[in-house]
Structures are given as structure tokens and as C-alpha cells.
Amino acid sequence: MYAALWHALPGPWWVRVLILVVLIVAVLYGLFVFGFPWISQLVNPQEVTVE
Amino acid sequence: MDEATIESADETRTPTRRRITVTGVLGDLLLTAGVITLLYVGWQLWIGDLIYGAQRNATGQELSEEWEQEYAAPAPSEAASDPVPSDAPSPEAPVAVEPVVLPEPADAEVFGIMHIPRFGADYQVPMAGGVSRPRTLDPIGIGHYPGTMMPGEVGNFAVAAHRTTYGKPFNRIAELHINDAIIVETADGWYAYRFRTLEYVTPDEVQVLLPVPQVEDAPPGSRYITLTSCSPMFAMTERIVAYGVFESFTPRAAGAPAALTDGVAA
Numbered sequence: 001m002y003a004a005l006w007h008a009l010p011g012p013w014w015v016r017v018l019i020l021v022v023l024i025v026a027v028l029y030g031l032f033v034f035g036f037p038w039i040s041q042l043v044n045p046q047e048v049t050v051e
Numbered sequence: 052m053d054e055a056t057i058e059s060a061d062e063t064r065t066p067t068r069r070r071i072t073v074t075g076v077l078g079d080l081l082l083t084a085g086v087i088t089l090l091y092v093g094w095q096l097w098i099g100d101l102i103y104g105a106q107r108n109a110t111g112q113e114l115s116e117e118w119e120q121e122y123a124a125p126a127p128s129e130a131a132s133d134p135v136p137s138d139a140p141s142p143e144a145p146v147a148v149e150p151v152v153l154p155e156p157a158d159a160e161v162f163g164i165m166h167i168p169r170f171g172a173d174y175q176v177p178m179a180g181g182v183s184r185p186r187t188l189d190p191i192g193i194g195h196y197p198g199t200m201m202p203g204e205v206g207n208f209a210v211a212a213h214r215t216t217y218g219k220p221f222n223r224i225a226e227l228h229i230n231d232a233i234i235v236e237t238a239d240g241w242y243a244y245r246f247r248t249l250e251y252v253t254p255d256e257v258q259v260l261l262p263v264p265q266v267e268d269a270p271p272g273s274r275y276i277t278l279t280s281c282s283p284m285f286a287m288t289e290r291i292v293a294y295g296v297f298e299s300f301t302p303r304a305a306g307a308p309a310a311l312t313d314g315v316a317a
Contacts (some may be wrong), residue, residue, distance in 0.1 A: 001079035004071050031087070032102065036094045040216065041189070048194070048221070048280045049182045049211045049288045050257050 055095075080235045095216060103211045103218030107192050109203040111164040111175030121174040128206040150203025150300035151239040156180030156195065159187050163202065165220070166234040168313045169227055176220045178235065184212045191214075192220050199260050200274075202242040203300050206262035208274045214280040214291070221280035224293050225249065233276055234294050240302040243310045244295035251282055252290050259292045273297070 009016040156162040158181040166174050181187045182194035191210040200206035214218035231246040252259060262279055263269035274297030282291035301308040 001071065001076045003075075003166065028090070030092060031099060032094055036091055036099060037189075039091065040095065040099075041185070046184075046213065046281055046285075047218065047254060048094075048188065048213055048290070050254055050259055050279055050290055050292075 054198060084310050099216060100219050100222075103216075107176045107218045108173050108175050109191075114146065114177060115164055115175060115236060116278060118176065118303070121238065122234055123313075143242075148300050148302055148305075150242060150297075151206045151237075151302070152202045153237060153239070155197065158183070158197075159191065162195070163237040165193055165236045166236060166311055167227075167231065168234075168311065169231045170223050172312070176212070176218075176259065178210060189217050192218065196260055199277075200262065202276075203274065203297065205274055205312075206271045207260060207277055208235075209260045209277040209279070209281045214282070215284045221263055221278060221291075222284075224278060224291055226278050227293055232298075232313040233278070234308070234311055235276075238272050238303075240300060240305070241311070242300050243298040243308055244274075245298050246293060246295045250292045250294070252292055254287065254290055257291070259290075264292075 006016060009019055011019075099100045128149065154160055156179060159179050161177050161179045163178040163184040165174075165178055167174050176192040177189045178193040178195060179191045180195050180197065182196055187194035188211065192212050195201075196209040196211065202208050214221045214224060217247055227249070229246060229248075233244040233246055235242040237245070250259070250265075258265050259279065261267065261269070262271040262275075264275060276295040276297070278293040278295075279290050281287055282289040298310070299308070315316070
């Protein structure tokens with residue numbers, strides 16, 4: 001899968017690395033800002049109040 | 052010789068042209084899942100708190116500056132000369148200025164900022180009405196228990212916040228020392244409380260929210276603050292409760308109180 005992605009990318013190796021870095025940063029941003037906060041509500045129930 | 056070189060070059064190139072196989076993709080997916088799981092743990096324990104914590108402090112700072120500017124614009128003595136009279140004057144510690152008592156905020160309505168110098172000089176977490184996780188505690192920070200008193204009011208001003216994750220406003224609640232300042236800043240001024248004691252209770256002990264904490268039918272006379280959070284960390288079997296007593300109200304006209312920088316060096 002990743003090998004195929006590597007071959008699908010255009011340009012010399014350093015251009016591919018650059019594109020991958022941008023992709024990885026974008027994915028990490030999406031996870032940290034949207035993905036993980038959402039998951040956290042589902043898998044990590046925490047109660048801080050008395051009721 | 053030439054022949055051989057060409058052939059070996061061909062050989063080294065062939066593996067890179069491998070077909071995509073089911074097991075290959077499955078392996079890649081499993082590796083990805085593992086990496087994402089580790090990333091999630093890292094986010095939950097450190098990165099998320101850094102992001103949220105910085106957001107909280109930035110929002111608090113902005114709000115504080117906004118209030119300061121709003122105040123500077125209109126007539127300067129308004130807050131000081133027009134305090135809402137409290138119906139039961141406190142019999143003990145002399146309260147220099149009668150505190151302004153705000154109306155109870157609506158759900159998720161930000162009304163104040165909490166400063167706790169023990170938690171750092173830049174600690175300024177927004178406070179809003181309600182203690183629901185999706186509306187107040189997760190997105191804003193500290194939540195005010197509906198039905199409990201407001202800052203400076205005779206009785207118990209009770210709030211809750213996360214001890215881990217979501218910027219963990221009350222992460223270091225167990226590190227409070229006796230007499231540490233807990234300051235609530237609103238548009239009207241600063242309400243200073245002093246930390247007194249910690250208590251660990253079961254989650255159903257709502258008596259900690261009583262006007263006099265843990266005392267049923269007690270005549271209210273003093274002003275308390277109650278902070279609740281989860282205990283132990285990352286669990287929900289118990290609650291940690293911190294109590295404080297009211298010290299003074301500093302109207303905005305008088306400027307920020309000295310208690311704000313209390314023990315920051317310590």
C-alpha cells in the first residue's frame with residue numbers, strides 16, 4: 001500500500017519525501033484537532049462532578 | 052560484462068514493481084492502526100493537554116484584557132460605588148468591599164476566569180455555567196454547579212473541572228497548600244478565596260455542594276468555594292474535593308489584588 005503510494009508520487013525522491021511530510025502533517029493535524037477529541041468522548045468517559 | 056550489469060540493474064528494480072497483495076495491504080493497515088493508537092495515547096497524555104491548556108489560558112487572558120478595556124472606557128467608579136448588597140452580612144472576617152454578586156450564568160455562558168497562582172502565573176481558565184461535559188467542561192474549562200452560589204455570595208460557590216485531559220484545569224488540585232489563593236476574576240473585579248482542605252468522597256456525595264459543605268441545614272453565614280474533580284487520575288471511582296474560604300473582593304477600580312501573584316515564586 002505505502003510502496004504503491006511511493007511509486008504513485010511524482011518527481012525525484014526528495015520531492016516525494018516533501019509531499020509525504022506535508023501529507024503526514026495534515027493527517028496528524030486532523031487527528032489531533034478533530035479525530036482524537038471525538039474518540040476521547042467515546043472511549044474515555046470521565047466524571048468530575050458529584051451528582 | 053555489460054550484459055551482466057544490465058541484468059543486475061533489472062533485478063534490483065523488479066522488487067519495487069511488486070503487485071499489491073492482500074497480506075501486504077493488511078500488514079500496512081495493521082501497522083498504521085498501531086501507530087495511530089500510540090499517537091492517541093500520546094495525544095491523550097501530553098499533546099492534547101498542551102493544545103487545550105494553551106487555548107484555555109489564551110482565552111482567559113483575552114477575556115481579562117477585554118474586561119479591563121471595557122472597564123476603562125465607561126465611568127470609572129461604577130463597579131465600586133454600586134455593589135449589590137448581600138442580604139446576610141458575613142459575621143466573621145471583615146469584608147472590606149461588599150462583593151458584587153453576579154446572577155447565575157446560563158448553561159455554557161462564560162462569567163469568570165479562575166486564577167490559582169500555585170498552578171502557575173499564567174494559569175487563567177475560563178469559567179462557565181453548568182457542569183455538563185459536552186457543553187462546558189470539555190470545550191470551556193471550569194463549570195459552575197447550577198443552584199450553588201455565585202462568587203462572593205454567602206454560601207458555597209461550587210465548580211468542577213477535569214483533572215486529566217481537556218487541558219486538565221484541576222490537574223494539580225492535590226498540590227494545593229493551606230492558604231493558597233484561589234481567585235475568581237469577573238467583569239466586576241476579583242474574588243479571592245483561600246484554600247483550606249482537601250477531601251476524597253464517593254461520586255454520590257452531593258453534600259459537598261451544600262451552602263455549608265457537608266453540613267445539612269446549617270445556617271449559612273460564611274462564603275465558601277468548592278472545587279470538585281476526579282480521583283484517582285484517569286478514573287472515576289472517587290472525587291477529589293478542595294474547599295476554600297472567602298477572603299476579600301477587589302473591585303476593578305482598585306486594580307488587580309496582590310493575592311494574584313501570591314507564592315508564584317514558590
